Amino acid sequence: MMRREDLTARVMRDMDPELFDFVTTYVDSFIKWDLLRFFYENPHTMDTGENIARYAGRTAEDVQAELQDLTRRGLLIEMPVENMRVYMLKADPEIRARLQRFAEATQDREFRRKVIYHMVRH
Amino acid sequence: MQNVKRVATGIPGLDAMLNGGFLPRTANLVEGAPGTGKSTLGMQYIYEGARRDEPGIILTFEEFPEQYYRDAEAFGWDFRALERQNKLKIIMSSPEVTKADLENVEGTIQNLIAEMGAQRMLIDSITHFEGLHQDPVKLRKLMYGYLNALKRQDLTLILTRESTHLFGEGLEGQLDASIQFLADTYIMLRYVEIESTVQRAIVVLKMRGSAHDSTIRQFEINAQGLKVLQAFEGQEGVLSGSPKRMSESFMKAFVRR
Secondary structure, eight states, rough: OOHHHHHHHHHHTTTTTHHHHHHHHHHHHHHHHHHHHHHHHSOOOEHOOOOOHHHHOOOOHHHHHHHHHHHHSSEEEEEEEEEEEEEEEEOHOOOHHHHHHHHHHTTSSHHHHHHHHHHHHH | OSSSSSSSOOOOTTHHHTTSOOOOOOOEEEEOOSSHHHHHHHHHHHHHHHTOOEEEEEEEEEHHHHHHHHHHHHHHHHHHHHHHHHHHHHHHOOHHHHHHHSSTTTTTTHHHHHTTTTTTTEEGGGGGGGTOOSHHHHHHHHHHHHHHHHTTTOOOOEEEOOOOOBBSSSOSTTHHHHHHHHHEEEEEEEEEEEETEEEEEEEEEEEESSOOOOEEEEEEETTTTEEEEEOEEEEEEEGSSSEEHHHHHHHHOOOOO
């Protein structure tokens, strides 16, 4: 019987290498996926985790942890503003172009299925 | 002040009411009920700026940028293309974060204004500031500092504010008196009922340092955006939402029955 890792690896194998790299670097939960879409659609957002959670329709605790993780992975920047922690999408054009490619790829049902496989495996 | 170069809104009829446009580095309040056209007026102002190579920023609280892209597209204004050309940025944030950021030396907004060479800004809407303080004095101080921080950046601002009443006078909330005082120009948009049809009215109630047209005018929102039309003639009480013909009120006032 085929092991689960082998099946997922097979499903992911034919994914575009750049997209594969983006998915494996940044997308390991549905909340992160939501946040990536949010920052793609609203690229100049500058706000606290609590407010971003409200915009994304998720709980502040869940979103805060994922925002910090995306910051550690280099997609977002976290800035102290007064006594608040404010998150923004990195201005780096290369990162924004990669995010755009990912967002556009998610229009395709097959690609979304692969990303879900990846998240389930993770 | 009459010879200062004006900041044109590009809205047919409105610039004439404003004696050529807003004065530079001023905060200009547009107040009206939901759907009267406050955001459209603001977007048209920003679009006109981009067209004249005067980049602009839309600062939105709780309204998603996606909504602006879509609404602008309906008027044939490609905001996404303007963003790519660095003539426009739509920032989604909250009053508390932007306030703190503006107080910082080299804050994010300040850097963005400098990088783009922004000259115009739409703040949509300042109603959200009311959540920051219950005390009207503190709120007024906060707004005063906030607007000055933006004017210091050489921006000419449009601030929108929601009125909760669809018709007539409907100002309420902590910001009422403060913001009308702090704003350099005060433009009011109103729904008006005339002979069983709802029409839109615009009036410039105040314009600090400048002459302006103070007649109450009709306006429409068509496929190109806002267009200011003729004055409401032969009517009085237009801002109450249900005007009367002059002769009728004259009769009531002066003719004994």
